[in-house]
Amino acid sequence: MNTVLIAILVVGSIGLIVGVFLSLASEKFHVQVNENEEKIRAVLPGNNCGACGYPGCDGLACAIAKKEAPINQCPVGGNEAAKKIGEILHLEVEENIHLVAYVKCKGTCDKIQRQYQYDGIHDCLSAAVVPGSGDKKCRFGCMGYGSCVKACAFDAIHVIDGVAQVDKEKCKSCQKCMDACPQHLIEMVPYESLCHVRCNSHDKGPVVNKNCKTGCLGCMMCQKVCPTGAIKVENFLAHIDYSKCIHCGKCKEKCPRKIIE
16 A cells, blocks of 8 residues: 555656646747737648748748748739738738749640650659650650649649640649759749740751741741730740730731740
């Protein structure tokens, strides 16, 4: 009986000592919680994609609360999240242009020429290291092995007929597909824009003509008809300045390869 009482007293004493120690430690190491940080974290989407440049939504919420990051830093939450954060911090919000990813390639299976049969790993990063950067003759085009698809957390990009295509309604502007593409042919374009050059080739016209039935020839016909100077041909490839484009569609009509859409 005495043994049982001694055991109870020992265990109880240990519990009391540990309890006192934990109580003192909680006061000593207490971290003041920033209420704004918690409110901002609740507004952020919680995907933890890292597109903002911070280690997840918690990191961004902390940075915004400390005024170390702009309130519109989250591309996934977009202007809606920025507006709510502005209300929390009593700040005015400057809306960002809504951007979505766009794949600059139209070289589908029926239009592109192939230089050999590729039987390796179906991953663009792996295929990029083989001779010719993949089996397609165009060294600038979409490989079609889906590294961008794997990188997208929002099911916004899929490979269709050998070329990646973006569903702009699902795209959250996280740019993960851009980082995953070894060809660097995915760019961010305004959601509202109606004209895009769907080619990434910098080869001269005759070479493009041999490799792909639909690639940009650098003929400059689009540049000549543009009334605002929004489209320029540089290094044998047409580029659109979206700040100047008025969506008149004249470049689309004039393009002999129909790659402006």
